[in-house]
Amino acid sequence: MIIALPTTTSGEKSFISEHFGRSNFFYIYNTETKTGEVYVNANKDGQGGVGVKSVEFILKHGTNILITPRVGEKAMNLLSETDVKIYTNTDEIVKENIASFLNGELKEL
Amino acid sequence: MQIAILSGKGGTGKTLLSVNLSYLAENGTYVDCDVEEPNGLLYYQLENKKTEEVSIKIPVVNHDLCNGCEKCTDFCKFNALAFILDKVRVFKDLCHSCGGCKLVCPTNAISEIDKTVGYIHSGKIFDTNIYSGEMIVGLESGIPIIDELLNQVKNSSRNVFIDSPPGNGCSVMESIRDSNYCLLIAEPTIFGLHNLNMVYNLVKVFNKKVGIVINKASENSIIEDYALENNVNIIGRIPMDLELGRINSEGKIVASYDEYKPLFTDILTNIYKELNL
Numbered sequence: 001m002i003i004a005l006p007t008t009t010s011g012e013k014s015f016i017s018e019h020f021g022r023s024n025f026f027y028i029y030n031t032e033t034k035t036g037e038v039y040v041n042a043n044k045d046g047q048g049g050v051g052v053k054s055v056e057f058i059l060k061h062g063t064n065i066l067i068t069p070r071v072g073e074k075a076m077n078l079l080s081e082t083d084v085k086i087y088t089n090t091d092e093i094v095k096e097n098i099a100s101f102l103n104g105e106l107k108e109l
Numbered sequence: 110m111q112i113a114i115l116s117g118k119g120g121t122g123k124t125l126l127s128v129n130l131s132y133l134a135e136n137g138t139y140v141d142c143d144v145e146e147p148n149g150l151l152y153y154q155l156e157n158k159k160t161e162e163v164s165i166k167i168p169v170v171n172h173d174l175c176n177g178c179e180k181c182t183d184f185c186k187f188n189a190l191a192f193i194l195d196k197v198r199v200f201k202d203l204c205h206s207c208g209g210c211k212l213v214c215p216t217n218a219i220s221e222i223d224k225t226v227g228y229i230h231s232g233k234i235f236d237t238n239i240y241s242g243e244m245i246v247g248l249e250s251g252i253p254i255i256d257e258l259l260n261q262v263k264n265s266s267r268n269v270f271i272d273s274p275p276g277n278g279c280s281v282m283e284s285i286r287d288s289n290y291c292l293l294i295a296e297p298t299i300f301g302l303h304n305l306n307m308v309y310n311l312v313k314v315f316n317k318k319v320g321i322v323i324n325k326a327s328e329n330s331i332i333e334d335y336a337l338e339n340n341v342n343i344i345g346r347i348p349m350d351l352e353l354g355r356i357n358s359e360g361k362i363v364a365s366y367d368e369y370k371p372l373f374t375d376i377l378t379n380i381y382k383e384l385n386l
Contacts, residue, residue, distance in 0.1 A: 048249070049188025049203045056182070056191040074200060078193055 001031040003101065004063040005094055006054070010038040012095040020068045020075060021050030027094050028061045031102070036094075051075030058084070067097050067106065111262070111269045112380060113288040115312070117304020119146075119275035122294045122324035122347065125357055127272040128152045129364040129373045130380075136267040137237045140258055142284040143274045144227060144242035144251035151360045153239045155232035162228055163242075163254045165206040166221040170197045174218035181210035181219060202249050227254040229261070238267060255283045263287060277311040290384055291317040292344060297329040305335065320344035320383055322376060342383065345376035 006023030007014040017023030022044045029036040043053040051072040058066060059082065066086045071079065079086065087106040089097045100106050114127040124141075128149055131139035141149035150158075168181075168190070175197055182190045182197060189203035190210055201224060211219040227244040242258045244251035251274075262269050273284040285291055291312045295305035305321070312319050319341055323332050326346035336343050347353070356363050364373040 043188065046186075046188050049191070049200055052191045052193075052198075052200055052203075053188050056193050059193055078191075078198070082194065 001065065002061060002063045003029040003031065003065040003067060003098060004058040004061065005029070005067045005089070005097065006041070007038075007094055012036055012098075013093050015091075015093055016067065016069065016089040016097060018069060020066075020071050021052075021054045023054075026054070026057065028058070028063070029094075029098055049074070052078065055079055055082075065101065067101060068109070071109070110290075110384065110386070111271060111288045112290045112292055113271040113273050113285040113317075114292045114294060115273045115281060115285070115308050116275055116294045117277065117306070117308040118300070121275075121296055121301070121304075122322075123275070124148055124152070124272055125324070125347070125363070126292065126294055126322060126373075126376070127270045128362060130377055131237050131268075131270040132235060132362050133364050133370070133373050133377055134237075134268040134270070138262060138265060138267045138269040139237055139239050139272065140262055140269060141239075141241040141272045142255045142258055142280070143272055144244040144254045144258075144280070145274060147241050147243050149239070149272055150230065150241050152362050153232075153234050153237065153241075154360075155230065155234055155239060158230045158232040158239075160228050160230050162225050163257045164223040164225045165204075165253045166208065167201045167204045167206065167224045168199055168210050168219045169222050170199060171218045171220070172196055174216045175214075176216050176218075178215060180213045180215065184209050184213045205250075206253070227251065229254065229258060231261075238265075251280055252283050255280055259284070259287055277307045281308070281311065282315070285312065285315060285317060288317060290380060291319045292322060292380065293319060294322045294324050295332055296325050297323055297327050297332045299331070302331050302335055305332065309339065309341070318383065320380065322347065325349040342379075344379045344383070345372070347372065 005027045006017040007025045007027045010025050026039045043050045055075045055078045067089045086109040088109050114123045131137040141147045179192050182192050187203050189200050230241045242254040274280045295301045322345045324347045363369045
């Protein structure tokens with residue numbers, strides 16, 4: 001299973017970004033290999049459609065689960081057509097959020 | 110000749126000024142470029158108005174021809190195209206109609222269709238020619254409508270008064286595109302001065318001739334001080350006058366009242382002087 005999270009800084013000790021499309025980085029975690037990759041969000045300063053591009057990005061990485069505080073309207077409409085499930089994060093860092101999700105402690109958005 | 114009336118914030122008196130000046134001017138034309146919230150037609154109530162649609166070109170993708178190369182999605186700088194679930198999706202609200210996606214597509218899978226973005230109402234009343242743009246509510250940009258409005262008056266020999274949108278964004282820049290003169294209207298408050306400064310800096314970038322009209326003029330001289338500092342002329346002062354405000358709020362043209370006519374005639378004369386007419 002692949003989990004995607006928008007993050008403020010790079011790595012598993014980062015906090016979750018307030019914005020999905022305009023986050024600085026994405027953290028893509030593979031639960032089978034228990035490894036995560038950091039990606040710079042190339043679209044973050046775009047004038048519009050950044051949420052759409054971020055959906056495109058996480059789908060390319062085969063994301064099954066998205067952990068984020070919120071998603072904009074266009075991105076949400078797109079995600080609702082996919083099998084991606086969205087969960088709301090806690091105030092803790094990436095690592096803790098992934099652990100909480102795997103323990104079934106996060107709420108679906 | 111084209112005169113654009115601008116302000117840094119809404120509700121400062123752009124429509125008041127542009128309606129009254131176009132009403133008084135010989136061969137006047139009024140153009141409402143504030144297409145997001147046009148209100149000029151509240152004053153110029155056209156009985157027989159002509160309404161035309163304004164449309165833009167947006168891409169449609171033939172998914173049978175698309176080979177998924179993603180050249181179009183990489184090309185689009187406005188993120189109006191995205192490759193999702195093995196299909197190119199078009200987000201038409203984000204499209205700026207540049208046509209680039211169609212050009213870069215190697216399989217000719219992209220064609221263009223018209224999308225209506227707004228309307229132009231036009232007509233004639235009191236010897237004034239009227240054009241008013243209206244954007245369809247919920248769309249993201251009114252610029253194609255402003256562009257079409259200006260094209261319609263581009264070669265006009267009349268005295269054209271442009272009622273610009275508020276602020277200093279893209280639509281304001283578009284509205285002053287062909288202007289010979291920019292008239293900035295501001296209130297003598299700290300907030301009013303801040304907004305005047307924003308829009309003054311914009312017209313300077315475009316090297317436009319510029320003048321200032323003070324609305325709700327009071328003893329506070331901050332606008333005069335600013336004008337002096339920047340070497341801009343004060344073209345007129347509209348006093349804080351409850352009766353004037355009342356007439357205007359009823360959708361009546363203030364300059365059609367004898368007591369207020371000289372106020373606007375003076376402003377008009379001053380503009381013509383600035384333009385050496």
